[in-house]
Amino acid sequence: MPLEEAAAALGGFAGEAGVSLGAALDLFGARVEALRAHGLATGGVDYDASFGRPLDYYTGLVFEISAAGGARPLAGGGRYDRLLTLLGAANPIPGVGFSVWLDRIATLRGETA
Numbered sequence: 001m002p003l004e005e006a007a008a009a010l011g012g013f014a015g016e017a018g019v020s021l022g023a024a025l026d027l028f029g030a031r032v033e034a035l036r037a038h039g040l041a042t043g044g045v046d047y048d049a050s051f052g053r054p055l056d057y058y059t060g061l062v063f064e065i066s067a068a069g070g071a072r073p074l075a076g077g078g079r080y081d082r083l084l085t086l087l088g089a090a091n092p093i094p095g096v097g098f099s100v101w102l103d104r105i106a107t108l109r110g111e112t113a
Contacts (some may be wrong), residue, residue: 002047073101080097
């Protein structure tokens with residue numbers, strides 16, 4: 001669904017299910033507002049509650065960026081505070097990262113290798 005409608009839909013779902021999303025829903029709304037406050041157009045952003053990245057070290061927001069109508073992502077990533085503890089760090093170290101498929105971007109732009 002469009003990102004602009006997601007917080008209300010999530011709140012409605014939680015209410016119907018008899019659960020409270022409390023602070024998590026408030027933080028979700030704050031993220032959407034932060035995007036707007038930074039002048040980013042949210043009209044072309046879709047929210048998918050079933051989406052997730054299949055790596056267990058992600059601990060929060062995950063994302064993919066695709067061209068309009070594109071079936072394959074151009075970039076993807078998220079928050080991964082657990083990654084360094086899984087690699088042996090004694091304490092959690094906050095992290096956010098992403099990868100970009102440059103070949104897909106080049107193809108989209110009509111460039112050839």
